Amino acid sequence: MTQDPSRVVLREDAYRLLAACFYPPSQELFEERCLPALADLLEDLAPDAARHARDAAHAGEQASLESLAVEHAHLFIGPFHLVAPPYGSMYLDNAKTVMGESTGKVSAFYGSCGLHLADDFHEMPDHIAVELEFLSYLAHRQRESVAAGDLGEANRFAGLQLSFLNRFLLPWLPPFTRSILEGTESPFYRAIAQCTATYVAGDRDYLERSSGVSPDTANPHTS
Template identity: 35%
Template sequence: MATTDTLPVQRLFAGLAICYTSPDAETGIVLDELLTVAEEINDDFRSTAKKLMDSFSSIALEDLRVDHARLFVGPFSLLAHPFGSVYLEEGNLLMGESTVAVQELYREAGLDMSGDFRNPPDHIMAELEFYAYLLNRERDAQDKNDSDSTRRFNAIRRRFFADHLGQWGEEFASKVISNATTPFYTELGKLTKMTLEKESNLEG
């Protein structure tokens, strides 16, 4: 992947991260961007992104927010836990060793959690956004012919995907697909799963 144009995939991961926030009127702008990016990848991505955008336009925001809360927020049991530790830790613990490990990777890459972000470091939004960040840093280093930085960010990205996002993201996406009550979140789960499967095939 280091020798290919990673910009479309970077934009795809960044857009997906935003889609896991509670939906609002600005979500449509993100979906337009996702569709543009998906068209650059292949027809399957384009078709799923188009269904995602169309479903957003046809469902009331309040219904989307209710489904978002059911899946990811609560107050009752979550139908698609958005935290990596739930999938990676014995006993489905929150804030376990894997959470600490992922935060250490953020710091290794020169980042720390924003004070405005009120979720654990292994929330799906944070991990998708971090992967997009790593792709950006790796590509930027390549453009500058900085081989040391290219290797560094490539190594962090591969380790992060192998040990964290790639380990639990597809199972999470499957739970979104099977538990969503709106077509929007069904299609979001599908697009997320397709994206992670594509990266998994490239990393493997």
């Protein structure tokens, strides 16, 4: 795989900033101009996703933090009905429950990559934000390997990203996105959903084009 250090940095930051958008909205998200930053870095990676990020930034400026928090709870928390469950197991497992069989497989994948969730971390391993943060972590490890001149290890981490996308995130991202688009009129969350879906699908295509590592063999312990 051809390793472009600048692109790896942009990919790492893109996944990190997208993850932040699926946690309960905070003042810091807007004070630190995370969404304009996301739009700027996506201009080179995925122009269509960048357009959605700019739409989200504009919508966030027009909405109150309270209204965004209410809509976030409506979509992702409940309490009575989850409009757009942010957990992979709700889409991948026949039981359609949290902490399903696929959740355990996600946790095992994390562990095989040397990452374990802290005991005081209370979110599910297959929450959309956690999976996006994990991809940022893998891109970070890829960047470190490139900086150290270890291209073999950098290729391995690129392969792990491709494997995780194909096995765990992309199988449920389209129905999750549809649930958001069908379940809210919020311009902010509609744009975030479209930005995420567009970027992640495009990033998978980029990894498939440029990676010399098969996603089926990148992590043999997760089959």
